[in-house]
Ligand code: HEM
């Protein structure tokens with residue numbers, strides 16, 4: 001299969017929708033945390049729209065991540081722009097790690113929430129730090145491309161060309 005020269009409109013839209021959903025998961029995390037504390041203490045947790053939003057938003061992240069992986073496999077992505085072998089490997093590892101966490105976060109959260117498994121909630125709490133760290137690394141990489149290398153990588157995720 002020949003690699004495309006750019007990300008498609010759908011690939012770009014999914015990237016930024018997932019970014020927005022993840023930002024909301026972190027910004028409004030307190031509702032699900034306190035609902036979980038109540039459940040652990042045997043208290044009936046009342047309905048809270050922010051808890052529903054965490055569960056639904058997380059499920060959407062999973063659906064969109066699988067959709068993106070499907071698009072990658074069928075349509076492909078533009079070839080990586082690498083300034084060195086090491087930088088290329090680091091970028092690839094970061095992308096693999098991000099995809100893995102976009103799947104593991106909703107899965108661990110669901111096992112905790114629907115299965116009542118505290119170990120899964122603890123895993124969810126560790127993974128949330130790993131996800132934040134990888135997002136930080138990913139953003140530093142994007143800015144490095146934009147400001148230092150000036151190779152137009154950021155533009156590839158902004159507008160579909162042609
Ligand atoms: C990519 C998707 C997700 C992200 C980024 C995410 C992120 C987070 C964050 C940041 C917390 C707060 C932990 C804290 O500091 O107290 C949290 C807690 C929690 N999330 Fe998620 N979450 C996602 C998906 C889900 C899903 C789909 C479910 C359930 C179906 C879920 C269930 C929970 C539960 C039960 C907690 C409470 C855990 C605790 O406080 O020990 N999460 N999540």
Ligand code: HEM
Nearest residue numbers: 018019022072077080095098099135139142153154156157
């Ligand atoms: C929740 C936050 C984010 C996640 C989970 C995420 C995830 C990803 C993933 C998995 C890829 C690889 C896509 C593929 O080739 O299949 C990617 C590409 C990309 N992301 Fe993000 N991203 C996030 C935020 C951002 C932000 C804030 C920026 C800009 C500052 C950004 C800029 C880019 C760029 C430019 C690419 C294309 C890289 C290339 O062409 O090789 N991302 N992102």
